[in-house]
Every structure is written in structure tokens, then in C-alpha cells.
Amino acid sequence: MRLILFIILIVFMLPLWIVGVIIYTWRMRRLCVAQNISGTANEPFGARLMMHIAGTRPDDAAYKIAGYLPSYNKLVRFLLVDTTWLASKLSGYTGSMLDYPGKRPSSLLTMLSHRSDFFDRSINKAITRTENPVKQIVVLGSGYDTRCYDLPEGMDIQCFEVDMAPTLAAKKKAVQLAAVxxxxxxxxxxxxxxxxxxxxxxxxxxxxxxxxxxxxxxVTMYLVEGTVRDTLKLVATLAKGSVLGVDYFSTGIIEGHPPYEKLSKNMHKAIKYYGEKLQFGIPTGESYSEGLESLLKEVGLSLTEFEYVGSEKDKPPPWYFFAQVERLE
Ligand SMILES: C[S@@+](CC[C@H](N)C(=O)[O-])C[C@H]1O[C@@H](n2cnc3c(N)ncnc32)[C@H](O)[C@@H]1O
Incomplete structure (x- = not known):
């Protein structure tokens, strides 16, 4: 019933949505892709924004900076985000895509909520543990991530957001203008x-x-193999107890091996739209984590948490993985 009401309200607001999508698409092509500002950064950002307005995963900073990004601005935020908020509020619908942490096994539709939940739990545990809590957070390929702006009050943690110049400058400007x-x-x-x-x-x-x-x-899926290996080597040189939260695709989906041919083709096409390229994956083996564990062994890191989207019964089987890696010794 709630879903039906939500859909009716969305249909009612469709004209606003359509104008929003047109402006958003124009800004994406003319302001982001044309200036090498990451377009893909908007996908997880959009998912977090929607969870925020549904009230399932609060993210005030994301909502605030959405008023000042190259892709969004206050008008786009109103047309796409605030209208969805109204439909969700009036109908009481927060399910499925807007749900957080959401049901397991997750699916293509809920994978970004699962991903947010995995890393939220991992970071929260690392900063609140009594023994050797982390004192610094580095967000590699930060895009429009807002975790540094949502840390528990009173925590003295230094944060570093790392990205390529155009995306980083756009994010910094939005954070400043939004007075976060x-x-x-x-x-x-x-x-x-x-x-x-x-x-x-x-x-x-x-x-x-x-x-x-x-x-x-x-991030790893957009890099080349040597860069991923070098990064793991660098993580292994950090202080003992340091933690890496990382997600990756399987080699099967990147290279389009059977039974991933069709999905792989569609994903490459979708990412090409943003002028970006999917290029790195890790072989999965029978346990799914086999390929990652052998990479980690080479550099002296350990896998301490591992989850994936979907279930082994799915067709095609899981290809998207979330890992927590630690320097234990
Ligand atoms: C899909 S976005 C993810 C952003 C953010 N981590 C999140 O989950 O919302 C990928 C990010 O990685 C950055 N990135 C991709 N390749 C990079 C590279 N070679 N050097 C630095 N940053 C890179 C992009 O600019 C973009 O912000």
C-alpha cells in the first residue's frame, strides 16, 4: 500500500522530476564530464542522499553539499531529492532501494545501501574500539563521500580526502559554500x-x-593492476592495527567471462557515459575471497571481514565484494 501511494505521488510529481533529470543530465555532461570532474562519484552520492531523505541513513553533510556540486545544485536538489522526500514522507515508504542497512542477501538494487552499511560498520568499529583505535582516516578517491563530516562528537580524528584535482576542487568548494x-x-x-x-x-x-x-x-575498479598492488604495499607499511576498507569487482565481470557477458557489457557502457573506464578486477576462486587473499598474502596484510552482493545461488553468481583488511603484525 505504501509503495503504491509512493508511486502515485512520484507520478504526480513527474513533471518536476523530468525537469530535474534534464538539468542534472545537462550539468553532468557540460560541467562534470567536460571538466574531468568524476561523474561516477554521483552514483553512490545519490544513493546516500536518497537514504538520507528517506530517514534510513542520516547524512546531513551530503544534503548540504548537494546544493553546491557541479552535478546537483539547489534547484536540482529540490526537483529530484526534495520531491522524493515529500513522496516518501507522505506515503511512509522507505523500503527496498531507500532501505538501510537493508535485507541480506542484497541485490543489484540495494548494493549501494549494503556497501554503505559494510563500510559504516567497519569504520565505526575501528574508531571506537578500546584497543588501538584509529586516529586518522584517509579517504582514497573520496569523491563526494561525507564520512569525515559525520564522526561521533568529541572524536579527535584527522581526516584526509584524496582525489584527482578537478573532483577534489569541486568537493572542497561545495563543503566550503555549504559551511560544513x-x-x-x-x-x-x-x-x-x-x-x-x-x-x-x-x-x-x-x-x-x-x-x-x-x-x-x-575506486579499485577504475584503476590499473599495478596501482592496486602498490596501494596495498603502502597500506602494509602503515602503523600496526591500521585498517583498509575496500570494495572490488571480480575479473569475470570486468573481462566479461561467462556467465557475466551481458552484465559486463552493460556496465562498461554505463561507465563510458561518464567518460570513465572499468579496468580492474580480482579473480574470485571457489571461496570468492581467494584472489584477494593471495594478493594480501604477498604484501603481509590480512582479510578480517568479507561480504558480497547477492548470494551464491544467484545467476550470475556474486561479482561485487566488500573487504576489511588489516595490518595485524
Ligand atoms: C565512484 S567514485 C567513488 C567516490 C567515493 N569513494 C564514494 O564512494 O562515494 C570514484 C572516485 O575515485 C576517484 N578516482 C578514480 N581514479 C582515480 C585516480 N587515478 N586517482 C585519484 N582518484 C581517482 C574519482 O575521481 C572518484 O571521485
Whole structure:
């Protein structure tokens, strides 16, 4: 009943939605893609925005910065986000896509909510644990991530947001214009495929001796293999107890092996729309985590949490994985 009412309200607001989609698409092509500002960063950001307005996963900072991004602005936020909020509020519908943490096994529709939940839990545990809590958070490929702006009150944690210059500048500007407190955040420009992010981090005041959480969410699939390996090697040099939260695709989906041919083709096409490219995946093996574990073994890191989208009974079987990796020794 709630879903039906939600759909009726959305249909009623369709003209506003259509105008919103047209402006959003124009801004995406003309302001983001044309200026090398990440378009894909808007996908998880949009999902977090929708969970926020549904009241399932509060994210005030995301809502605030959505008024000042190249893709969104206050008008687009009103036309797409506020209208959905109204429909959700009036109908009481918060299910499925807008749900958080959502049902398990997750699905293509709920994978971003599952992903947010996995990393939220992982970060929360690392910053609140009594023994050796993390003191620094580094968000590699930060896009429009807002976790640094939503830390529990009174926590003295230094944050570093790392991304390529155009996306980082757009994010920083939005954070400033939205007056989101950011004194504890350093914005660090780098291109993982060109240079070592550690040097840029050190120059920005990163302390390699402090226990650190590295959040590497929604990024590995856009990189080349050497960069992923180099990053894992660098994480292995961080202080003992440091944690890496990372997600990755299977080699099967990246290379379009059977039975992923069709899904792989559609995904490559969707990402190409943003002028970006999917290029890296990890072989899964029977346990799904086999390929990652052998990569980690090479550098001396350990896998401590592992989840995936979907279930082994699915056709095609799981291809999207979430991992928590630690430097234990
Ligand atoms: C899909 S977005 C994910 C953003 C954010 N982590 C999130 O989950 O909302 C991928 C991000 O990685 C960044 N990125 C991709 N390749 C990069 C590279 N070679 N160097 C630095 N950042 C990169 C993009 O600019 C973009 O912000």
C-alpha cells in the first residue's frame, strides 16, 4: 500500500522530476564530464542522499553539499531529492532501494545501501574500539563521500580526502559554500595511476606512525593492476592495527567471462557515459575471497571481514565484494 501511494505521488510529481533529470543530465555532461570532474562519484552520492531523505541513513553533510556540486545544485536538489522526500514522507515508504542497512542477501538494487552499511560498520568499529583505535582516516578517491563530516562528537580524528584535482576542487568548494565544518579535513590532490599518494599525504601532514583507517570505496575498479598492488604495499607499511576498507569487482565481470557477458557489457557502457573506464578486477576462486587473499598474502596484510552482493545461488553468481583488511603484525 505504501509503495503504491509512493508511486502515485512520484507520478504526480513527474513533471518536476523530468525537469530535474534534464538539468542534472545537462550539468553532468557540460560541467562534470567536460571538466574531468568524476561523474561516477554521483552514483553512490545519490544513493546516500536518497537514504538520507528517506530517514534510513542520516547524512546531513551530503544534503548540504548537494546544493553546491557541479552535478546537483539547489534547484536540482529540490526537483529530484526534495520531491522524493515529500513522496516518501507522505506515503511512509522507505523500503527496498531507500532501505538501510537493508535485507541480506542484497541485490543489484540495494548494493549501494549494503556497501554503505559494510563500510559504516567497519569504520565505526575501528574508531571506537578500546584497543588501538584509529586516529586518522584517509579517504582514497573520496569523491563526494561525507564520512569525515559525520564522526561521533568529541572524536579527535584527522581526516584526509584524496582525489584527482578537478573532483577534489569541486568537493572542497561545495563543503566550503555549504559551511560544513572541515577544519579537521585536509584535501589532498593526486592521481593514483601517476604518482604515489603517500608522498602527497605526507606533505599534507599525514602521520604514518598513527593507526589509520584507509577507506578505498568504489575506486579499485577504475584503476590499473599495478596501482592496486602498490596501494596495498603502502597500506602494509602503515602503523600496526591500521585498517583498509575496500570494495572490488571480480575479473569475470570486468573481462566479461561467462556467465557475466551481458552484465559486463552493460556496465562498461554505463561507465563510458561518464567518460570513465572499468579496468580492474580480482579473480574470485571457489571461496570468492581467494584472489584477494593471495594478493594480501604477498604484501603481509590480512582479510578480517568479507561480504558480497547477492548470494551464491544467484545467476550470475556474486561479482561485487566488500573487504576489511588489516595490518595485524
Ligand atoms: C565512484 S567514485 C567513488 C567516490 C567515493 N569513494 C564514494 O564512494 O562515494 C570514484 C572516485 O575515485 C576517484 N578516482 C578514480 N581514479 C582515480 C585516480 N587515478 N586517482 C585519484 N582518484 C581517482 C574519482 O575521481 C572518484 O571521485
Amino acid at each position: 565544518p572541515h577544519d579537521h579535513v585536509a584535501f589532498v590532490e593526486t592521481d593514483f595511476n601517476q604518482e604515489t599518494w603517500m608522498e602527497a599525504l605526507l606533505a599534507a601532514g599525514f602521520n604514518p606512525d598513527l593507526t589509520t583507517y584507509i577507506l578505498w570505496e568504489g
